[in-house]
Amino acid sequence: MRPTQRIGRRIGLLGGSFNPAHGGHRHISLAAIAALGLDEVWWLVSPGNPLKPAAGMAPLPARFASAQALAARAPIRVTALEREFGTRYTADTLARLVRRWPKQSFVWLMGADNLAQFHRWRRWRRLARTMPIAVLSRPGYDAKALASPAMPWLGRFRRPAACWRHSARAGANKPRVKWSAPTLLWLNLAPDPRSASALRAKDPGWASRLATTAPRDNVTHRRIPF
Secondary structure: OOEEEEOOOEEEEEEEOOOOOOHHHHHHHHHHHHHHOOOEEEEEEOOOOOOOOOOOOOOHHHHHHHHHHHHOOOOEEEEOHHHHHOOOOHHHHHHHHHHHOOOOEEEEEEEHHHHHOHHHOOOHHHHHHHOOEEEEOOOOOHHHHHOOOOHHHHHHHEEOHHHHHHHHOOEOOEOOEEEOOOOEEEEOOOOOOOOHHHHHHHOOOHHHHOOOOOOEOOOOOOEOOO
16 A cells, blocks of 8 residues: 545444444444544435345435434444435545545445445445545455455555554654555454344334434534435
8 A cells, every 4th residue: 555645534424224223334434533543424314225126125214313322422423415416326426535535535334245346346446546445344244355356456455554543643754644545454353243233133113213304414414304
């Protein structure tokens, strides 16, 4: 990795449907902050995942509210930027995001289960060239992720996570730097078995108890139109 320019904050981006958000999301976000020396993590609550069926997907206000509840008192911001941008695919969302906040340094946080199907994502190479990617290990998916059809290309850019963490330390004579992409980091995290599907099975009516009015975006601080 080569430093390219001085930056402001280091921000991890965790996208997903959050249907609903759960403790596992918080666990991996805090672990990524510690492992990579991030200032905070943004949860990008998607209006809809093109690779997931619409059936069983709760309304965006309920999913956003569940994420806000889980992010409380943590360096995590919940946002619906994808709704504001009008983008459908992650590569397009991230391209818009880095243009809007050019002084920040972003890293895309992705579970090993998503890496296993990363080659199916629209313009996935463009995404990898937009910002570094940190893959979060997940029980039962790591082997499939490493065997993903995307890995022959993406694996060439694999770097130790310690390099990123070391570069995050800034001082009077050592300004922060933005690192080049593509870069692939692998984070071996403590296993966390919690899942949204298990929560939905246990509590099918969870969404009906959450707010249905337009909440305020934690990044833009504007009301989110639904």
